[in-house]
Amino acid sequence: MAKDKSPRRPRAETPKGFRDYFGADVTERKAMLDTIAEVYHRYGFDPLETSAVETVEALGKFLPDVDRPNAGVFGWQDEDGDWLALRYDMTAPLARVAAQFRNDLPSPYRRYAMGPVWRNEKPGPGRFRQFYQCDADTVGASSVAADAEICAMLSDALEAVGIERGDYIVRVNNRKVLNGVMEVAGVLDPADPERFEEERGIVLRAIDKLDRLGEAGVRLLMGEGRKDESGDFTKGAGLTEAQADVVMGFMSAKRENGPATVARLRELVAGSATGIEGVEELETIAELLAAQGYGPDRIEIDPSVVRGLGYYTGPVFEAELTFEILDEKGRKRSFGSVAGGGRYDDLVKRFTGQTVPGTGVSIGVDRLLAALRAKGRAGGDSAGPVVVTVMDRERMADYQAMVGELRRAGIRAEVYLGNPKNFGNQLKYADKRHSPVAVIQGGDEAAKGTIILKDLILGARIAEGASLEEWKARPAQVEVPRSELVAAVRQMLEQG
Template structure:
């Protein structure tokens, strides 16, 4: 007896997701609105490949036999390591460096695409996700950073989030100045500075008192686990907490300037923050949209100047049932040193990245995509006869509808079981069914069934005779009137939907 072969098990890789038609359309709609804002600002698209040589990604150099710390890597035929891109910024830096003599600077560009993280997946943490970036390369002045913040704000407005976000702005140089002011400048204090940075990043989670412990000897959590602190003294801690606890920059700017007065970095950073504030205010962006906020520290070790983050300010319920602020949906800043790795010379750059999936989740929470992302299902041309001549007629009807801009399809299953065609139309939520049997053909007519109006179709309708006798919400028209009647019925359905939504 022959052994039955084992069936291959269908399984989705951990940390990856299949995307539905509704999800894809909602994403396309959102990206279209973002792209429109970027284009309006004079930015142009560019696309880089999913793979880059691993050393070009910078953070993950191939210093082992197989580089896999955070990136997915393979070797090509000449044994060079390539990795799936980790973000969209490093590939852009490579592209600019490689084409620096042909690119017109400042180079204002945007791109959307998937990035990949070879990290342990978890709730809301995926190994593949989409980002949408915008960057200005070759513009050294803070006016470029200010414009990025304004474009970020306009993008969120265009997505229907007006009044529900804040663009928060800080500066790496200011933090460096604070570190120098408390005696933590120089390479010998790099590890301590990193510990301080990590402590500040916990401000939202642990509050001022928790951060104070992490800046000092350390903090013990509820489980008893102890996190060693930065070991700062009371005076150092007070100055750091003053910096990150500023709620009104207008009231604290002078005190901050005094704190970093002995640091060239610090003085420069404060001046840049003041300039950004003046520029955005001149353009009509108040603190309710773009705000100087020294508590923004995420990613500061990567950036060289201004850094900005978009936070959505409305409440959502988390998995514990608690009301929390939705939080960050993207951020960026100035990264003047990245392209220098390739060119050996300074090329100023600033930009930001939007987390597409996270932003889409926010829009769904607010009901901003629920109706506009819906696409009308196709009109179904049913098949009453399967010979080639008849199929040609049905196909012609379908093409006629498509040529008129109407989404349509001809039934491709077993045409002999007419009830299956109706069940298919019902499951597909088709708005209309086009029917032409031999009698209709002889009379030069077509039956158009309004499936929305006659939603109670019985699965027992199995032949054309029964169908004709029931005739629920059915219209008989001349063949020449097909397109006009279909359009009229679809318009009526759309109006009914609008009226229902208005009533609700």
């Protein structure tokens, strides 16, 4: 008789599109977010933590089909038949909170939120299904002073975490200006917004491809269409040369300074009330920022910012890091965008039926952390704890007393809790933990009332290639009185 097969063991692997975060990844991210939170707090914003789970109805653009919600979210049906989903961003939960607690919250309501979000999308290189977002929003303020404040706060946050002035720029545009350009170009009818919707979509997508296709490629998409190198043909918007000139003029409207850029935009949108309103809002934002000392070296008017075309209703902004890095092929390129946002005045309306103005920004946490590592502001080996080794299992209380003293003095420390039989394994453990110092006390040292401090920083430096000559004045280990444990360890740590 055949034996029953033993149960299949589960595979020890991270689900596709997800990843695990260890030691330094977690601590560096927390330190960065704590610094950003300090800036947001200084601006008067309050923290908000919402549930990781929202109703699919509250999320808005994802609605359940016959079997399950749209593939963009991780959703399921509960026992009551309601569809629930993991949040896919921080903004939809904010809209729900602003509507649900509108009688309790101050207006305007200023909040920041940090945490993971989930996207049920196909993963790829650098594209995960779970990632962190860091958002700040003001709900209930129609004044563009709120937009200017968000831009100033974003600038301060970047500098606070270690992105130096000159290595970033916050670019500001206005969706109303773009709508005005579309109106002048004849692809937007204010009396019938749905008219020319297909042509307008082609134009907007073409604008977004300027960096990749260049002016010639974009102009082809404005007209009859474009055939790429593979022979595939992309249908164009069918604009005349004159219409295309208006749009192309918008894309090249940036001048040597903000006032000149605004003047050029005013020329382009002449005849469009919406466009003129957008230009005036940009002027106001620039004036408010200048009054606070935020010049074009930090924040500038830039018509090329066209993010979130179907989402934003007014000012839009984007933070770009301008320093160069090497890509996977060793080529130099600018680091690129790490944050973006803008004004959205229709989000809360879904819940209340009333227009509630809002503006906000979202920082790409992983991208900003990668930028700090590229600048040497993060990513170094995280210092591990001081390790108190165990030479005599029967004297564990003595070792625990040592580690207690170190911790009370604010020094990160631990007792080795593995098998103490092999002392070499204890030092290997300390090395793997990136420990700076090992504390040793055997029977002889205990009898004399001393301890030995082994300098593991020194060993690591020599292993990295530092010459012995360079470090010969520094002993590999010292023996000190037991009563001087804390002072001696602190001195060794300070020597670094």
